[in-house]
Amino acid sequence: DGGITQSPKYLFRKEGQNVTLSCEQNLNHDAMYWYRQDPGQGLRLIYYSQIVNDFQKGDIAEGYSVSREKKESFPLTVTSAQKNPTAFYLCASSIRPYNEQFFGPGTRLTVL
Amino acid sequence: SQQGEEDPQALSIQEGENATMNCSYKTSINNLQWYRQNSGRGLVHLILIRSNEREKHSGRLRVTLDTSKKSSSLLITASRAADTASYFCATDGNSGYALNFGKGTSLLVTP
Numbered sequence: 025d026g027g028i029t030q031s032p033k034y035l036f037r038k039e040g041q042n043v044t045l046s047c048e049q050n051l052n053h054d055a056m057y058w059y060r061q062d063p064g065q066g067l068r069l070i071y072y073s074q075i076v077n078d079f080q081k082g083d084i085a086e087g088y089s090v091s092r093e094k095k096e097s098f099p100l101t102v103t104s105a106q107k108n109p110t111a112f113y114l115c116a117s118s119i120r121p122y123n124e125q126f127f128g129p130g131t132r133l134t135v136l
Numbered sequence: 137s138q139q140g141e142e143d144p145q146a147l148s149i150q151e152g153e154n155a156t157m158n159c160s161y162k163t164s165i166n167n168l169q170w171y172r173q174n175s176g177r178g179l180v181h182l183i184l185i186r187s188n189e190r191e192k193h194s195g196r197l198r199v200t201l202d203t204s205k206k207s208s209s210l211l212i213t214a215s216r217a218a219d220t221a222s223y224f225c226a227t228d229g230n231s232g233y234a235l236n237f238g239k240g241t242s243l244l245v246t247p
Binding site: 055057059064065066067069072074080082112114116121122123124125126127128129130132 | 166167169171177178179180224226228233235236237238240
């Protein structure tokens with residue numbers, strides 16, 4: 025059963041803490057993406073990766089970091105440098121850039 | 137950067153009616169895609185239309201693309217309550233190898 029998974033579904037963080045959001049896909053896709061969505065807003069690109077061991081900053085990369093050590097996995101770390109991290113985070117993958125993207129169910133991060 | 141802009145921001149119709157939402161973009165594209173998002177969920181791909189296509193159908197969905205006007209429309213015919221969701225257009229183009237999503241149209245279909 026192929027797909028893309030994100031965990032956890034809900035995450036609470038105290039100010040000043042780093043947290044890591046998981047994203048895994050078994051679709052054999054080369055490209056993976058992280059988006060942030062705020063209430064009533066569209067998706068803003070944080071980071072994307074076209075291939076293993078390579079990733080590029082998106083429009084709002086400040087305060088975030090990623091790694092792509094395996095094709096299946098693209099974890100996102102929200103660091104304490106991110107001033108307003110409370111948001112809904114979506115991970116996606118596609119077989120190639122610009123193709124149809126498959127999305128995970130999202131992680132809702134709340135900073136307490 | 138968000139290249140696509142959907143219009144209207146919100147749309148409320150009754151079951152059985154057609155729903156039309158529009159997307160405008162700024163730079164040239166290779167393709168344009170439409171996605172749907174149910175509240176609190178991930179996005180689901182609906183349809184992709186290439187820059188050399190003018191119209192595409194998928195079930196009750198009809199998408200048009202006018203590259204001269206840099207605009208696209210999504211028509212949902214015979215809407216159902218289950219079509220209630222937000223709809224986003226996404227374009228390729230000036231963001232390297234990633235898509236640019238608009239802010240979406242929120243569609244409410246009432247029984």
